[in-house]
Amino acid sequence: MQIHNNIAELIGNTDLLKIPSLCQLSGSDILLKCEFQNPGGSIKDRAALQMVQDAIANGDLKPGMTIVEGTAGNTGIGLALVANALGFEMLTVMPKGQTPEKERMIALHGAKLHLVEPCPFANPNHFYHTARRIAEENDNYWWANQFENTSNAKAHYEHTGAEIWRQTEGKVDALVSVCGTAGTIAGNSRYLKEQNPEVEVWLVDPDGSGIYHYLKSGEYVAQGSSFTEGIGIMRTVENFRQAKIDKAITLPDQDLVTISRAVRDADGIVLGSSSALNVAGALLVAAQADKQGQKGKTIVTFACDVGDRSYSKLYNSDFLQEKGIDENHETIEQLFERYRNFDPNLIVNV
Numbered sequence: 001m002q003i004h005n006n007i008a009e010l011i012g013n014t015d016l017l018k019i020p021s022l023c024q025l026s027g028s029d030i031l032l033k034c035e036f037q038n039p040g041g042s043i044k045d046r047a048a049l050q051m052v053q054d055a056i057a058n059g060d061l062k063p064g065m066t067i068v069e070g071t072a073g074n075t076g077i078g079l080a081l082v083a084n085a086l087g088f089e090m091l092t093v094m095p096k097g098q099t100p101e102k103e104r105m106i107a108l109h110g111a112k113l114h115l116v117e118p119c120p121f122a123n124p125n126h127f128y129h130t131a132r133r134i135a136e137e138n139d140n141y142w143w144a145n146q147f148e149n150t151s152n153a154k155a156h157y158e159h160t161g162a163e164i165w166r167q168t169e170g171k172v173d174a175l176v177s178v179c180g181t182a183g184t185i186a187g188n189s190r191y192l193k194e195q196n197p198e199v200e201v202w203l204v205d206p207d208g209s210g211i212y213h214y215l216k217s218g219e220y221v222a223q224g225s226s227f228t229e230g231i232g233i234m235r236t237v238e239n240f241r242q243a244k245i246d247k248a249i250t251l252p253d254q255d256l257v258t259i260s261r262a263v264r265d266a267d268g269i270v271l272g273s274s275s276a277l278n279v280a281g282a283l284l285v286a287a288q289a290d291k292q293g294q295k296g297k298t299i300v301t302f303a304c305d306v307g308d309r310s311y312s313k314l315y316n317s318d319f320l321q322e323k324g325i326d327e328n329h330e331t332i333e334q335l336f337e338r339y340r341n342f343d344p345n346l347i348v349n350v
Contacts, residue, residue: 007039007084008081008085008086010039011040011046012049012159013163014033014034014037014038014163015034016032016300017303018030018031019031019279021262021263022283022286025283025333026283026295027290028289028295028297030279030283030299031168032269032302033160033164033302035305036305038078039081040077040080040109041074041306042078042305042306042309043184043302044075044304044305045078045081046155047075047078047151047152047181048079050152050158051146051151051155052083052086054154055142056086060142061088061142064140065089065140065142067083067088067144068093068144069093069146070093070127072102072180073099073103073106074102074304074305076106076111077105079144080105080106080111081109084111089112090110091111091112091134092111093116093127094116094127096116096117099309101308101309101311105309121234128147131143132145146183147237147238150239150242152181152182152183152186152187153182153190153242154187156183156184156191157190158187161189161191161192162191165195170195172196173297174199174200174285174299175188175301176278177203177281177301177302178203178204178205178206178228178231178277178278178281179203179231179232179240180231180232180274181237181239182237182243185201186239186240189244193244201244201245201246202246202247202248203247203249204249204250204278205250205251206232206251208223209222209226209233209250210222210234211232211240211248212249214236215245215248215348215350226252227253227273228273228274245350247350248347249348251277254326255277255280255335256276256280256314257329258280258330258331258332258335259279260273260315263279269303270307271307271310272304272306273310273313274305275305276314278302279301282301284342285297285299287339288339288340
């Protein structure tokens with residue numbers, strides 16, 4: 001038994017889990033990296049720890065300073081946890097309208113929460129610019145800057161990707177990931193492709209994000225909207241430039257609801273909204289392989305956080321009804337068949 005010195009040392013080394021019902025349905029192994037096992041409950045704990053460790057090492061973050069960051073929630077929780085464990089204060093700047101579950105967790109970990117009105121990135125009051133401005137105006141503050149700080153991707157290049165490679169014994173055919181700051185897809189894709197260039201990396205984008213359209217046309221164009229939080233972006237950031245992406249798709253919120261109910265009921269796995277999008281993307285990859293007579297693929301994706309952080313949206317019937325989403329729209333078998341017949345023109349080859 002190993003005894004850890006502080007809670008931040010529990011970050012990483014998460015398990016890889018088969019999703020039995022989807023494996024049986026698709027004929028491929030769909031594996032879920034259980035990032036909810038991190039002490040802050042999300043994959044963002046990894047980036048938070050790496051960014052703080054690197055800032056301490058290079059002298060940017062000194063004892064007595066306050067960490068400040070703009071976030072949709074999970075990075076704020078991860079930074080609050082790491083800050084508390086390592087003796088720093090934390091100020092989280094977050095747009096209003098995120099799930100109350102995330103706000104509570106940030107407060108529980110001892111951070112101060114500064115809420116701002118949601119607005120386009122070009123607006124100087126955007127949460128990103130607000131966090132930067134607060135740090136610039138206070139010499140005793142350090143801005144984590146998760147979008148441009150490549151310690152974010154480094155966390156996954158040095159740790160998560162290596163874990164996946166070891167856990168699959170090098171037998172991974174595809175990696176599927178959503179993209180927010182791009183640290184996860186960048187670090188993991190770089191590491192896995194260095195081990196085996198044949199690993200296919202699929203980016204799955206929600207409606208309302210511009211990454212899919214950027215990869216398709218070179219321009220950021222938003223079409224539709226999504227209730228997912230913390231994923232999707234309308235600009236190219238430094239972490240994203242490191243990503244090694246082969247294919248990109250976009251999927252609607254309706255599919256997240258179908259996937260989340262199916263794996264909850266069949267496998268006892270409660271997915272958050274980002275995780276449900278990841279799993280939907282993984283099922284599509286498996287369906288495409290099945291259509292081409294290539295069963296037996298090993299497809300890895302991420303359970304980004306604990307599912308209860310999406311309770312007030314993804315699992316709220318009244319909220320879904322307001323959004324025009326039917327919880328009984330189609331069965332998982334019907335979704336798989338639809339993914340088998342997915343329009344190839346909608347799959348971007350990067």
